[in-house]
Amino acid sequence: MKIQPAIRYKVRQVINITVLWLIIGVLVEIHNAINYNPETGSFFIYFIFGGNALQHLLITSLGPVAGGLLAGSFIVFYQREKMKGKTYGQKLFIHSLLYLIFVSLCILIVGTIGAINDSAAASFWEKFDAAVFNLRVLRLLITWYFIVLFTIFFLDISEKYGPGTLKKMLLGRYHSPVQEDRIFMFLDLKSSTTIAEKIGDEFYFRMLKYFFQLATEPVLNCKGEIYQYVGDEIIISWNRKEGLQNANCLQCFFSIQETIRAKSDYFKTQFGTVPDFKAAIHSGIVTTGEVGVIKKDIVYSGDILNTTARIMSLCNQYNTSLIISGVIYEELKRTAGYEFNWLDSPGLRGKTTKTPVFSVNRKV
Helix, strand or coil: CCCCHHHHHHHHHHHHHHHHHHHHHHHHHHHHHEEEECCCCEEEECCCCCCCHHHHHHHHHHHHHHHHHHHHHHHHHHHHHHHCCCCHHHHHHHHHHHHHHHHHHHHHHHHHHHHHHCCCCCCHHHHHHHHHCCHHHHHHHHHHHHHHHHHHHHHHHHHHHCCCHHHHHHCCCCCCCEEEEEEEEEEEECCHHHHHHHHCHHHHHHHHHHHHHHHHHHHHHCCCEEEEEECCEEEEEEEHHHHHHHHHHHHHHHHHHHHHHHCHHHHHHHHCCCCCEEEEEEEEEEEEEEECCCCCEEEEECHHHHHHHHHHCCHHHHCCCEEEEHHHHHHHCCCCCEEEEEEECCCCCCCCCCCCEEEEEECC
16 A cells, blocks of 8 residues: 555654654653762762663653654644644643643653562552652653653744755755756636635635645645745745656646545635636756745745746636646656647747747546
């Protein structure tokens, strides 16, 4: 069974959370094991569980691993979707409540295993009580509370920049401009002004927000990156190899179309209309770099973006929903399941040479 890229992306998030919490958990335990004896004026290391440091770290690492897998899966696959639209105060309260549940569970797991492996001459419950109900556990509760909040904040920042973009920024990949061969899709809602006048600005914004939300999973499944939201337009980008692989750049458009059609009843009920859209796809060399001082971002610069926007403006003229440039056509013209029709070779504004354009439809 093939796992969709959108699911793989979420699984990677869970794995990253688990690994991060494991590393932090080991560092916290090592830090807590370092103690100071004021009588001798010297430091010493003391581990509570097991017969040595390795056993202690192995036992205490079970908590972060269990928490990362269980809580991480819950946060990524369920909670974040349910929290959309909540205020920060509501999010903080719910996160705090769920944190207490999950961390308490992890502490009980570690305390149980620690009591079983404790060689002291006492009953299991005495060892369990000593392992769980003490100031050390309270310190861990406070420490991990802030670790969990930081994790959720980090996920919010990651979503703000898009999958993979934050990592590129942290690694400094685009501190100096680089040239890349990329594919771009400009996707724009049709009759947006008419719809906004009909249903009102507030309902139109809600519809647009829901449309963008629904479009996200098809973009991820087709290995695309959402570059920008510009009004009622989405700019989607691929590196050339992934965009051409399995015709991902074409598949993305029709997957979004299918997703919106599947929710047509909801759109009609909530907004009185089902959004339709048009798109253009083109590719070429762009210069990519990090810009900004107090608000940083990674931007693409080049004639390719202007050309793609010009091509999209032809959709109404040729009464078609998807137009691709001749460059994309030459790469994908033999792709099964799609029908390509030559439209024209118009002289686009600002271009000295004519640009062949083709409409694309999916074969039934």
